[in-house]
Amino acid sequence: MRFALEKRPAPSRLMLGLTPLFAVIATMLAGGVMFWALGANPVEAIRTIFLDPLFDPTFGAYSRPQLLVKAAPLILIAIGLSLGFKAGIWNIGAEGQYIIGAVVGAAVGLAFYPTESRLIFPAMVIAGALGGWAWAMIPAILKTRLGTNEILVSLMLVYVAENILASVASGVLKNPEGRGFPGSRNFARDYPAASNLELLPGTGMHWGVVAAFIAVIAAYVLMTRHKMGFSIRLTGEAPRAARFAGVNPTRLVVFSLGMAGALAGMAGLFEVTGPAGQISIDFGSGYGFTAIIVAFLGRLHPVGILLAGLLMALTYIGGELAQLMLGMPAAAIQLFQGMLLFFLLAMDVFANYRIRIKTREAA
Amino acid sequence: MDLGQINPVLLAASLMVAATPILLAAIGEMVVEKAGVLNLGVEGMMITGAVVGFAVAVNSGSPAAGFVAAALAGAGLALLFGLITQVLKSNQVATGLGLTLFGLGLSSLIGKPYEGIKAPSLGKLDIPLLSDIPVLGPVLFRHDPMVYLSLLIVLGVWAGLKYTRAGLVLRAVGENHTAAHALGYKVIRVRLAAILFGGASAGMGGAYLSLVRVPTWVEGMTAGAGWIALAIVVFASWRAGRILLGAYLFGGVSVLQLNLQAAGVAIPVEYLSMSPYLVTILVLVIISLRGNHGAPGSLGRVFHASS
Amino acid sequence: MNLLKTLAVGAALATGVAGAAVAQDKTKVGFIYVGPIGDGGWTYEHNKARLAVEEHYGDAVETVYQESVPEGADAERAITQMALSGADLIFTTSFGFMDATVAVAEKFPDVKFEHATGYKTADNLAVYSARFYEGRAVQGTIAGHLTESNIVGYIASYPIPEVIRGINSAYIHAKKVNPDIQFKIIWAYTWFDPAKEADAAKALIEQGADVILQHTDSTAPQAAAAEAGNVYTFGQASDMIEYAPMPRVSSIIDDWAPYYIERVGAVIDGTWETADTWDGIGPGMVGIGEISDAVPADVKAEALALKDAIASGEYHPFTGPLNKQDGSVWLAEGETADDGTLLGMDFYVEGIEGEIPN
Structure with missing residues (x-):
């Protein structure tokens, strides 16, 4: 007797909904064992990670809005990436597009310092989006003109972007009043016209969160109502059929990479002007890579990505609380997140495949 | 500034040592990619190898046992990746990134008791006679055994892929898994074997850091070496000989910039550091200009036998 | 709109007060580390000093810490959560935490903050560094x-x-x-x-x-x-x-223990005041x-x-x-x-x- 997988003609809707639940339960069990092995109370640890950020009387009021703040860049980037991923276009360099967006946007803002004008922040957002877009156009053009592999070019450009960031943070964008330390002026504190602060105090809502919600809705409409969404889905599911249906692959590559770059660039700009506050050497905090995971956890569906982004944010913030309240090492939290991802990715198989038990025929 | 202070012989010798970890990781990842699988978890496998190799070497007193354990640990992590991506058909990019996260966390938990301890020395081979040859002697014949083993592995991979049946099957699986399956090859098994090899190599590369090059265990000590290994595979356009060239180029740029600084040359460090990646993109462009897309045909795609 | 804002601010303040009220008899001291404790250098020494504080005051203090906190957006949240958890004194131990510490210090006037190697001070924010x-x-x-x-x-x-x-x-x-x-x-x-x-x-x-x-x-x-x-x-x-x-x-x-013990003592006695400390070999830093x-x-x-x-x-x-x-x-x-x-x-x-x- 052996098991065999049989591909479902279409992913099971029931399973798409159920598998994340199963995965979270499995992670709680496996993670509980790990926490127990580390000498912690497993129930308390799991509760701290998953429930305290939401319901704890001391932290809840602060943590709930923070979930939005932490999730917003992940969602914004993942939405952009999902468009390409759906069509089989693999941009894994969102981290680079995020960094360049932040650098270009910040440079525009700093160029106007200390002018106060309502136009500065919108100009920075546009510059950030353009910066990310331009950075994504490099793999896009190489792909469409020469057929160069976009996975690898976009990844290489992450390293280039990180070096550019290090260079400008201690060079042209360095705060002249920063006593020689690397890092730009702080937008959130020192330059109101270029800052991305909470729109309603205590809610965590800043422009990046607003943009993330808009992106989710726009992507949903695009994928279900618009011809481009149809082209993307068709190309991903049946590339040959797409060609017969007259889908222009060049346009598709340029569109999906461009959108991903622009959204990642905007995410970078919202972060640098708000939560992060300034351009610093460590500004690139891996959001571009984490967003890839978020995109897949969300099954490349806009609503799924929204939920996956919030779940990731929950494990980050809950993990911080577990460190703070239970003295858990940071590494244990990292391992726990790794487990959660593995379970979520592994359980995906039940949505896309049916498990059949085959009995071996007698010889 | 005095460039005369840089001794090219010593520079070449230390370049070989600096390049060994990324060489090992890159040659392993190349085999994985040749089989059509993209494992972005190299960093996670390397650091797990670094800590396990260190722990075993310290406890047993034998660096050789450390390297074996590191290879097994790397392969163990790779097996996890293999099962999830090959058997359970998950996305390779996301799973690989998850593997890195997992490995970084795991390694620092394992490593807690080993902080601030010195590693037992691996020693040098100092091959008699040969090591006395002027210039070539110090550059080529006065290293630790792992440097030679890494070169042997590169040679073995080159010959294995080119001349053996197993190599042919591996390449067939990577180029077109559907066709390979139709020919009766066990796509999943071949890929799992390649993934295990990649994990073992990465694990040894990590152990080289913790046992020879640094040599001590510190949390997060790989500091991105796994990502550089990924870049080298691309730079090498999936050829074993060029992996060697790539590893020495990437390792060389970093050693050279430190040497230039020591010699008093003012260099823009960031631009020099990004140059290997720009060169890699250039290589990719040149490959595609030749009309060959370079990467193995099935790279990163999920295989499901619809028999 | 204005009413909503007032309500929100009120809610934020209320949680801050609630957080402070949680503080029991023990003095709670928090530490924010930029690296892992196992780095064998910078963070390792700060943590050693944290343990020295625990040793010195025994049951009178409780310490909490968070390691590997990235500089930037996550730092402000980590510090805020620590303040909410009822910490009376928080040491943030990297230059890159400067603006985040300043921001949190503004929100929690009753909590004392100490920022290593920075230069921005406030009534409840002191800076310290070593020569x-x-x-x-x-x-x-x-x-x-x-x-x-x-x-x-x-x-x-x-x-x-x-x-x-x-x-x-x-x-x-x-x-x-x-x-x-x-x-x-x-x-x-x-x-x-x-x-x-x-x-x-x-x-x-x-x-x-x-x-x-x-x-x-x-x-x-x-x-x-x-x-x-x-x-x-x-x-x-x-x-x-x-x-x-x-x-x-x-x-x-970098021996932070004497300084940490002194500053924690000042909080216990209620004599803590903001300061700009730059100590060398003499005081033992x-x-x-x-x-x-x-x-x-x-x-x-x-x-x-x-x-x-x-x-x-x-x-x-x-x-x-x-x-x-x-x-x-x-x-x-x-x-x-x-x-x-x-x-x-x-x-x-x-x-x-x-x-x-x-």
Whole structure:
């Protein structure tokens, strides 16, 4: 007797909904064992990670809005990436597009310092989006003109972007009043016209969160109502059929990479002007890579990505609380997140495949 | 500034040592990619190898046992990746990134008791006679055994892929898994074997850091070496000989910039550091200009036998 | 709209108050670390001082910490959560936490904050830092005597005033005892990358350096020197005693324990006030690790005498006559450097070759 997988003609809707639940339960069990092995109370640890950020009387009021703040860049980037991923276009360099967006946007803002004008922040957002877009156009053009592999070019450009960031943070964008330390002026504190602060105090809502919600809705409409969404889905599911249906692959590559770059660039700009506050050497905090995971956890569906982004944010913030309240090492939290991802990715198989038990025929 | 202070012989010798970890990781990842699988978890496998190799070497007193354990640990992590991506058909990019996260966390938990301890020395081979040859002697014949083993592995991979049946099957699986399956090859098994090899190599590369090059265990000590290994595979356009060239180029740029600084040359460090990646993109462009897309045909795609 | 805003602010304040109210009899002290405790250097020493606080006050205090907190957006949240959890005093132990600490301090006026190596203070926010350059003077003296090649290698991290001060101080004192001294400086652009630090040490050794000073945190340069043989090193941030007596002949230790114990005590007594502390060898914030037997006795005595002179305030490591690298006069005979100049130091003293990047 052996098991065999049989591909479902279409992913099971029931399973798409159920598998994340199963995965979270499995992670709680496996993670509980790990926490127990580390000498912690497993129930308390799991509760701290998953429930305290939401319901704890001391932290809840602060943590709930923070979930939005932490999730917003992940969602914004993942939405952009999902468009390409759906069509089989693999941009894994969102981290680079995020960094360049932040650098270009910040440079525009700093160029106007200390002018106060309502136009500065919108100009920075546009510059950030353009910066990310331009950075994504490099793999896009190489792909469409020469057929160069976009996975690898976009990844290489992450390293280039990180070096550019290090260079400008201690060079042209360095705060002249920063006593020689690397890092730009702080937008959130020192330059109101270029800052991305909470729109309603205590809610965590800043422009990046607003943009993330808009992106989710726009992507949903695009994928279900618009011809481009149809082209993307068709190309991903049946590339040959797409060609017969007259889908222009060049346009598709340029569109999906461009959108991903622009959204990642905007995410970078919202972060640098708000939560992060300034351009610093460590500004690139891996959001571009984490967003890839978020995109897949969300099954490349806009609503799924929204939920996956919030779940990731929950494990980050809950993990911080577990460190703070239970003295858990940071590494244990990292391992726990790794487990959660593995379970979520592994359980995906039940949505896309049916498990059949085959009995071996007698010889 | 005095460039005369840089001794090219010593520079070449230390370049070989600096390049060994990324060489090992890159040659392993190349085999994985040749089989059509993209494992972005190299960093996670390397650091797990670094800590396990260190722990075993310290406890047993034998660096050789450390390297074996590191290879097994790397392969163990790779097996996890293999099962999830090959058997359970998950996305390779996301799973690989998850593997890195997992490995970084795991390694620092394992490593807690080993902080601030010195590693037992691996020693040098100092091959008699040969090591006395002027210039070539110090550059080529006065290293630790792992440097030679890494070169042997590169040679073995080159010959294995080119001349053996197993190599042919591996390449067939990577180029077109559907066709390979139709020919009766066990796509999943071949890929799992390649993934295990990649994990073992990465694990040894990590152990080289913790046992020879640094040599001590510190949390997060790989500091991105796994990502550089990924870049080298691309730079090498999936050829074993060029992996060697790539590893020495990437390792060389970093050693050279430190040497230039020591010699008093003012260099823009960031631009020099990004140059290997720009060169890699250039290589990719040149490959595609030749009309060959370079990467193995099935790279990163999920295989499901619809028999 | 306005009503909504008021409500929201009220809610935010209420949670802040609630957080403070949780505080029990025990004084709760929080620490935010930039690296993992296992880094063997910077964070390791801060954590050692945290344990010293626990040891000293026993049941009167409770400490909490969070390690590997990235500088930037996550820092502000980590500090806020710590304040919400009822901490009475929070130490944020990296320069990059400066603006985040300032922001949180504004929101929690009843919680005391202490930020390491920064320069922004408030009524409830003090800053503290160590005069590492005093230790560098002792190192420079020993290095100048020990070197036979007259070449000292220096692994620097980032071109910021603190690092430049250390280079200048070490150079001035090495030159005093050895006029032929030459410094070779490598900017590693990292605080912590063992492989790169090892490579930097090797490059310096290959180019003739037989003493290596480091301003990066890992023990990798020590190991590289041990392998090369006949090279002297100094422990950095942490004692690195496992490499004594050779190559590690001494060390600069960041000993935060006395300061932390004093400040926690002030919070317990209710006498805490904001301050701008910049302490050196005297108050014990900068420790000189045991000078090993590899150093000749007379050199050791000279180094210890210098250490005592600095500790008592009798001698300032930056005492004129000193010129800047371009030959212009910086300090006249007998004049000592003021803290303002030292804090913003962006020049080499006369005799050091090369340029500071950027």
